[in-house]
Every structure is written in C-alpha cells, then in structure tokens.
Amino acid sequence: MSAEPAPASAAPEPVSGPEPPTGGGEPAEHRALVLTGFGGYDKVKVQARRCADPRPGEVSVSVRACGLNFADLMARQGLYDRLPPPPVCPGMECAGTVRALGDGVRDRQVGDKVMVLARSGLWQEVVNVPASHTFPMPEGMSFEEAAALLVNYITAYMILFDFGNLRPNQSVLIHMAAGGVGTAAIQLCKTVENVTIFGTASASKHDSLKESGVAHPIDYRTMDYAEEVRKISPRGVDIVLDPLGGSDTSKAFNLLKPMGKVITYGVANLLTGQKKNLMAMAKTWWNQFSITALQLLSQNKAVCGYHLGYMDEEVELLTSVVTKLVNLYSQGKIKPKIDSVWPFDQVAEAMKQMQEKKNVGKVILVPEVPKEESKKAEN
DSSP states (O other): OOOSOOGGGSOOEEOOOSOOOTTSOOOOEEEEEEEOSSSSGGGEEEEEEEOOOOOTTEEEEEEEEEEOOHHHHHHHTTOOTTSOSSSBOOOSEEEEEEEEEOTTOOSOOTTOEEEEEOSSOOOBSEEEEEGGGEEEOOTTOOHHHHHHHHHHHHHHHIIIIIISOOOTTOEEEESSTTSHHHHHHHHHHTTSTTOEEEEEOOGGGHHHHHHHTOSEEEOTTTSOHHHHHHHHOTTOEEEEEEOSOTHHHHHHHHTEEEEEEEEEOOOGGGOOSSSOOHHHHHHHHHTOOOOOHHHHHHHTOEEEEOOGGGOTTOHHHHHHHHHHHHHHHHTTSOOOOEEEEEEGGGHHHHHHHHHTTOOSSEEEEESSOOHHHHHHHHO
16 A cells, blocks of 8 residues: 555645534534545545534444445546535445434434445545434444445345345356455355356456455456356356446346346446546447347346445335345355555545556545554654
8 A cells, every 4th residue: 555645635625514503512623535526536635524413313423434436436537426516525335433313313322333324425534324324333343344344245235136036056247356346246155055156357366356256267358258258158147247337238148048137237337547538438328238128038138227326215125135244244154355444645545546446355445544554654
C-alpha cells in the first residue's frame, strides 16, 4: 500500500450538513468523504460535516470501517443512478458502534456493534440511519469484515440461490472472481456439494483463486474465456454471474446448458479509465444483450437482472438473507477476504486499487490510519 497520501488528504473543507438538533448545542463536526462532482479520483474529498441527532426510528452510528464497491466507482463518474447529485457523500455499507438512539427504537442499544446498509451516505465518521438498515455483527467479527459483508455477500447469495437455484453437481462461471462479489460467490458455492467453479481473473490471481476453490481459473486478458470453458465443459455451464454487461451478456447466454441461468448484475465494461468514456458507453449499450420472451421458449434458458440498489425498501427480504449469512459466518463457512485497508485521506489510492483490478478481496476505507500502521510509521 502506498504510504503517500492521496489528493484527498487536503485540509477538511466545510460543507453544509444537517441542521443542528433543536434544544441542544451545536453538533460536533466529523470527517466525511464527499463527491464534489463527477470525474476522476480527485473528485472525492475529505470534508467536515455536522451530524444532527437521530430522528425517530433512526440510530446514530460511530463508523469504524466502510466498504468500497464497484457501484461507488461508477457513481464517481456519474454512471450510477441511485446516487443523489453532488455534492454528496457516497458509501453503501459500513460498520461501527451505535452511539445514540432515536425515539421509538427498541431493538438496538447504545454500544451495539452493527453493520449498516444504505443507498448512499455512509463514508463518514458518524451516520444516522433507520434502525431497520442496521444488522447486529456476529461474535468475533472485525469491523473491517463487517464492512465487507453486506453488499457483496447479499448480492452473491441472492444471485446464486434465489435466482440461480444452485444445486449439487452444477457448474458456475464467476467473472471478476477475485473481487468482492466474486470472492463471496466462490465461498457460497463451496457450501453446496460438488459445484464446479470457473473464474475469470488476471493470471497473477490464479494461485489465490485455486486456493479458494476455483477449479478452472481463466485469464480473460490473454484468452477467450468462452472458448476455454467449452474446452473443459463442451455443454457449457449451469449458471453465469455477469457483472460485465454489453457483449459479455450474450457470451454468457450462449454458454448456458439447457435450464441454465445468466444473472446480470452490473455493467463493469463501462469503466475504462478515471473518467466517463463515451465510446465505451456507446459500445456497451450497442452490444447490450436483448432477447424476446418467444425466443426464450426454444432456448430453455433464463435471463435474470439483479440490482441491490433498488432493494432498499425490501427490509424483510434483506434481513432474512443477512440472517442466513451471519449463520454461515458463525459456522465458519464464509469469511470476508480483505484485500487492503485505506484511511479516508487515501481514498484516491483505494479507488485506484479497485478500478485497476489489483485487489484480491475487499477494499476497505477507515476514518483514521489503523493503529498498527501509525505505530510502524513512527518507528
């Protein structure tokens, strides 16, 4: 990890935040990461914000760790429609400790360690969120692991089991297999007997993928992954997880066995550099897979679309999935893999790590430099 601070390390800039709570003093300032406009890494800056008291039904959380997701990279470029317009605080998941309760909150206590899921706004030292968007952390889980669990594992779980109906002796193709969702999907596949996993990733990550349970790692940069899958499994695969979009969705559909399913859950092909690339957008949308219901009849295949960002009202459904994931964690069957941990000041470096696909596992943001690292720096 680079010890050199990212451009975001400039002195915090004040930005208007929530109104001070009535009947109390001025709320304390805290640090937040703010997207100031669409564009490159330098558009996310550390700024000072004020946090009001939690409203009825909300809890206030002292944040210890935040998850960085592909959707956050797309949001920075103006490609993610679930983010309010800038200036805005990004961040869909975090973990921390409950510091205050709003009126009517009965199922959380001050001091509870929780994971938080939201549409945006969580890359801050203090956040106020509906209590229903928080989930108790299981025993023994670190804040970094908790910040790595919700988005990636909910996505992977619902894709594989709710849409994919994964069963013993089936085969799965996982793109970006060393990333956050990919790592989660591999671990979840291993909870089902005799599932054969194909995973695309750059060659440097193949040893790590094999150790984690990928039977057939494929270097998408030097090989045609569809051809490689066909060499090993001429009939194709049962499930394809497609975060790429464009022409890759067509490839995925053509790789399916009868009764197979492709679940598309992202358009990573849009990201080609720091800033929005109009050529990449045009190419991706031009090549976007399209099929009619009548055409599906003769194919005996399914196409599903998944977007966690549009699930924020499905509280009961998400809670049931998180309960299953917490049980799997407690049984030792899943464990978030942390690639690297970056302080808010180095958010540009963290985003670069992920956008250049250098990460194996989850990239985590923390408000301050981890204590062990600050000690090393002093020695």
